[in-house]
Amino acid sequence: MKIEQIHHVAYRCKDAKQTVEWYRDMLNMDFILAIAEDRVPSTHEPDPYMHLFLDAGNGNVLAFFELPTKPEMGRDPNTPEWVQHIAFKVKDRDTLLEYKAHLESKGVEVLGVTDHSIFHSIYFFDPSGHRIELACPDPQEEAMLARLDAVKWDMLEEWSRTRKAPRHADWLHAKEFQGA
Template sequence: MNVAAAHPVKLGGVHHAAYRCKDAKETVDWYARVLGMEYTSAFSEDHVPSTGEYDPYMHVFLDAGNGNILAFFELPNQKDMGRDENTPAWVQHLAFRVSSEEELLRAKDHIEGLGIDVLGPTHHGIFKSIYFFDPNGHRVELAADIGTDEQYSELKKVAMPMLEEWSATKKAPRHADWLHEIAREENAAKG
């Protein structure tokens, strides 16, 4: 069932995703140096436009490619930023696509060359990823799609049965175990 075709809301993509940062300039500089993102614009106000409350902020925007914008807020009058301690650090993250596995490995070399710890590549069956943290403590992922059209089609077919089984049992459904087998086979072939 194609819900989007009949839905009254017609989305045109993500306008921007916004996160908090400790220091706007440091964040802009880091994303430019580490990921090559262009700083495109900023808004700075003393009062929040949507609520009218006094809360000075700097809101910076970075081009993540392909029309995607990543934004950050520096909020100097708020308590120091933290993170949701009830959620593991690996859960909340920003994931960016790179064009190939080779590009992923080049990115890993570059990022490690800047003295940043990088985890991976991790094989997810249909994509491979590396992970690292920005200066604000946000986990960042770079991912390279490596799956076939048939694999993506199969995942789409099993998506609803997997969700329904998870909803009923809260245990990992086995509908896509073949993804893990792909990773195991590749790891075994590498020795």
């Protein structure tokens, strides 16, 4: 048994139409389909909803639910805003910078470009308050990923024992990487 890929990832949204238009206009995602019901198929509870599906590229699907009968959506107050996010890959740094300029021209506040060494990112929020990341690979990504792969289990074991950040990959954000 092996998972083939993510079928879709679903989040709640404040407004179905606004969400479809925003992802279309800001991130050039196609609206794939909508499903609306008065009862939840899995639980059979009465709860009208609109379920949207957007094309996130390469068979990846981003979905949203608008739930008009539920209290206003919120965030987990114990989880920092930067933790929970949706990250999408873009082709290269030029594309990342094009998205940054496009989003800012539409009034979206964008953080970054942040250099994570293996990739570079920008961050912003959608109209429902979900944090979005666009990331492009670094030209040395492959060599850096191989170096990270070599220490992943040691890092995990040390973290599990100490709950302190292991130093096996300090080079990642210290700009010390000189190749594998």
